[in-house]
Amino acid sequence: MGDKTTLASRARSIGRGFAVTAAAGAAAGLATAGYGLWEKNQFVLREETLPILPAGFGPFRVLHLSDIHFVPGQNRKAQWLSSLAELEPDLVVNTGDNLSHVKAIDPLLEALAPLMDFPGVFVPGSNDYFAPVLKNPASYLLGPSKAQKKPVELDWPRLRSYFGMSGWVDLTNRNQSLVLKGLRFDFSGVDDPHLKLERYAGWPRGTRGQDNTPHLRVAVIHAPYQRVLDHFTEDGADLLLAGHTHGGQICLPGYGALVANCDIPTWRAKGLNDWESNGRTTPVNVSGGIGTSRFAPVRIACRPEAVLLTLTER
Known part of the structure; x- marks a missing residue:
């Protein structure tokens, strides 16, 4: 018993x-x-200094925005985006994934309106074309996300048109030269590599024979797949700007990102570092992004960010 x-x-x-x-x-x-x-609402400004300008030029301030993933009702995000105009950047670079909802365009454009007073360039991401769908967040541990079979289309043509009418330059598989603060910037961009839509336009015509003229070559990309970073590095880019990764979005303190949602190493999921390919090295800034997946609206040890790059003389 x-x-x-x-x-x-x-x-x-x-x-x-x-x-x-x-x-x-x-x-x-x-x-x-x-x-x-x-x-997810603790927005920060990451500031970096990069000595890559020709002698006699600079400083030049680039505001890098990426992965806003706007959803109606995100008032704190909207106010913060508008406040970035107070930085008075010399150039705004938007590396895509602006949207996360079919009704997001109007409030997004209202939030970005103050930044339209400054020169800008942009490329799209997949979530400018298609609305996100519910998926298991753990699936990202198995590799980059796959394209949807029957995606809900977003009104990217309208957003692109508004950006263009406001003076921002569309770099979707295109190139363009701009003279900013007296320096010629040669831009080359691609459509989203995550959807395998990239087509290389090269550098603007007439610039290859002008290498002795002060200039800077900037490549603008949404998803930083290695094949694209390799191409632009080998083709003479002085700076690579990309987004897409969300910095991992959910990170381990002291370790960092668990995923990058593309084929770069997870330690490169956010930040400014050097990319090497075929004997050439180019600095690449990968933005940790401003938004989140609509269906996983959290960030852990990875605060939403815009990046202010101050370019100075070499």
Whole structure:
């Protein structure tokens, strides 16, 4: 009898232990989710200095925006985006994925309106063309996300038209030269490599024979796939600008990103570093992005960011 009582007591004790552990796990999960919901609105400005300008030019300030993923009702994000105009950048570079909802264009354009007073260039991402769909966030651990079979189309032509009418230059598989603060900038951009839509336009015509004239070659990309970074690096780019990764979006403190949603190493999912290909090195800035997946609206150890790059003399 005593043995049975002891066994029953132990069983109850183990059961209570499991219950306490499960409750603690649930509480930790709720706390983490709550923190992630809070962090997604803790917008920051990452500032970098890069000595790549020809002698006698600079400083030149580039505001790099990416992965806004706007959804109606995101008032804090809208206010923060508008406030970035106070930086008075010399150039705005938008590397795509502006939208995350079919009704997002009007509030997004209102938020970006103050930045339209400055010169700008842009390329699209997949979430400018198509609305996101619900998926298991853990699927990103298995590799880059796949294209949807029956996507909901977004009104990218309208957004692109507005950007263009405001003076921003469309670099979707295109190139363009702009003279800004007395320096010639040669831009070359591609459509989203994540959808395998990139087609290389090269550098603007007439510039290849003018290498002795002060200039800067800038490549603008949404998703930083290695094949695209390699191409532009080998083709003479002085600076690569990309987004897409969200910086990993959910990171481990002290470790960093678990995923990049493309084929670059996860330690390159956010930040300014050098890309090497075929004996040539080019600085690349990968933005950690401003928004999140609409269906996973959290960030952990990866605050939403815009990037202010100050270019100075070499």
